[in-house]
Amino acid sequence: MTDNLRELRPRAPESEKLTINLGFVDLGRIDLMVRDGFYANRADFIRTAVRNQLERQGDAVRQSVARKQLTLGLSQYTRQDLEAARDAGTPLHIHVLGLASIALDVTPELAREAIASVEVLGAFHASPAVKAALADRTA
Structure with missing residues (x-):
């Protein structure tokens, strides 16, 4: 049934991929938080940290x-x-x-x-x- 479906226009991606370099100790601390179940994975931790920082600076950004x-x-x-x-x-x-x-x-x-x-x-x-x-x- 889905063979008849086609996308009328390509969807724009909803996010952009970033690459960052972290020190080994910071990376290990993130891995510890992931292992202990505070975050699902490294990306989840980083997204949360970025959102928290943007929220703290919200007035300046606005x-x-x-x-x-x-x-x-x-x-x-x-x-x-x-x-x-x-x-x-x-x-x-x-x-x-x-x-x-x-x-x-x-x-x-x-x-x-x-x-x-x-x-x-x-x-x-x-x-x-x-x-x-x-x-x-x-x-």
Whole structure:
């Protein structure tokens, strides 16, 4: 029955993979916490530690987001969005804290015509050609 199902558009990943280096003692302490059942695994410990630290600094983060006029969360830009900005003569200034995603059918030429600047704190998903075309406009 599921042979007939197909995805209409690819889903954006919900997270980004990070690689960190830790000292052996810190790593051993994490492993001890995992072994003793406080956390399911190392990744669970690290995610929890990051969330706790972000929560502690929540007011500072909120103030910075407001001051820098960042869009919080997921911002998707379609070919139609960029064509509209280009045709209106109002290039986009993309300022995102989270994930900014430019559709795969956007050409490098359209991206350059429609986007004046890109600042993404988090992840920026676009085709390699579009990223290269915007390299001089990306902070």
